[in-house]
Amino acid sequence: MDNADSGEQPAKNRVIADMFNRMADILEFQGEGPFKVNAYRKAARVIKDLQENIESLGQANQLKSIPGVGAGLAKKIDEFLRTERMSKYEEIVQSVPTGLIDLLGIHNLGPKTLALAHERLGIQDLNGLKRAIDDGRLANLPGMGEKKAENILKGIELREKGAGRIPLGQALALVEDMIHRLRKLPSVGRIYPAGSIRRMQETVGDIDILIETEEGETIVKAFTSLPQVTRVLSSGKTKGSVLVEGDIQIDVRAIDRDSYGSALQYFTGSQAHNIRLRGIAKQKGMKISEYGIFRREEKIGGGTEEEIYEALGMPWIPPELREDRGEVEAALEGNLPELVDLVDINGDLHVHTRWSDGEATIDEMAQKAITLGYSFIAICDHSRSAAYAGGLTHERLEEQLDEIHALNEGMENFRILTGSEVDIRSDGSLDFPDELLSRLDIVIAAIHSGFKQNVTQRLIAAAQNPLVTIIAHPTGRLINQREGYDVDLERVMQACSDTGTAMEINACGERLDLNDIHTRHAKEAGIRLAIGTDAHHSEDLASMRLGIGVARRGWLEKKHVMNCRTTEELLKMKTKGTDFKYGDS
């Protein structure tokens, strides 16, 4: 199950979404029509993305207000919320062998083929499938053949290798290197990554690069011959597909000038967003494809993305919003947010140095920040409980403060803010006394141990401390590595909202915590957000752009983000609750 995209939602939302997805898979396998199957999938997606706890909606009799949930699904959800069971789900799941439906995730093996293999050959699970490929029985089925069986085998191998989604930061580095090389080729015009990478999704499956060119075949050939390529999957006139180190797939598409915008729009997705746009186009008697937007047979746009959106009567929608999470409605109503941008960022609110487990000096971090155009940086080394990270003792922190004050003496138009990433101990108390914390510019409270011990209460206690500015990485998850803390995030958000405590978007590539959906939820709860790279090296300051990606996917504007304030405004915010509202500045 791929939950990496959204992190931990309210538990029941996720459970119900998973159940509906499972039901969709089984119904599809059983030959149910595509529209019913899609209805289940759509409802699952919307419920997974939902801001509210579905239990609250159920209690308020509001289930049918969820887009994609009608009378039928509402009844099933309601049954589950009341009884912890869903009779239709149980009925459907019991009608197929356990293990069979999991095979649907295999590339090149769809529901029709799986049904055929199950009925004719009695395939029940992965081992049975492998045997049927080995001894040729699968290839002998009607409509099958050697090639198809071989492709399914390749799909199995890929899955067993665990070639999964890679973190956004890694994908960005890879794609930028690629684009840098491809740009040097002759007859290359516009060149952009599309797909989830352009939407700044936290993990990326395969990478799409779109090149505007009249020389498709030459470009594709040059691409598939690059030194990084470990295997060429396909190479044609308009599309080349390769694997690079780590079995990461990169596709290049050569596009005509007149279709570049529609191709970029199409391949950027998301699929759900595109389906919405096509539905609207259809209502207006138009048609959208990767080649353009058409009224009857006449092409009315496609050179740029703006032409597509304009033809549909809406402004261009930033890629980070294209998830069908309300952006189409907002665009039609003229209510799109003015998203925060990297150029709005005045500084970094969470960095480490050699004083604890970082690798650079305070001055090196500051100098790097200055080259990024920042006007401040907050030094937040670990506190003493984080012994594994060389956490500072009371005395060491005092010494560090002296060094920062001295460095600030020599700075013009730049301020090194004093701070600490202070541990929240297992009893909910902080690692430094209030007297010391009160002398810092920024106090970030964080949990680094006891992930299952009263986490919710401890985070709430930290938020209630008037000296705590920011709650660091509030869920504690590590992408593809570790589930988050055992935490009731809704209650923590309530506490942050009540006390004027900010929540962090930790921009470190393996965290991105809060994630996009939590971020949007926090914004709507009136909570201020702080982006911190958690940098341990001066190079790490660059991951601010990942944090900006999360912020934009969370619909944040400049006013929601502490990093967009001036140094003076930030220092005033030390006293919580006084200038808390977004409007003030």
Add this chain to the structure above:
DNA sequence: GCCGTTTTCGGCCCGACTGTTTTCAGTCG
């Protein structure tokens, strides 16, 4: 199964590619 300033019934995004076929089904993005 959902949904409605073209519909309470009849729609529901669109095209490419592959491999199997001899006109098309299945899968993918």
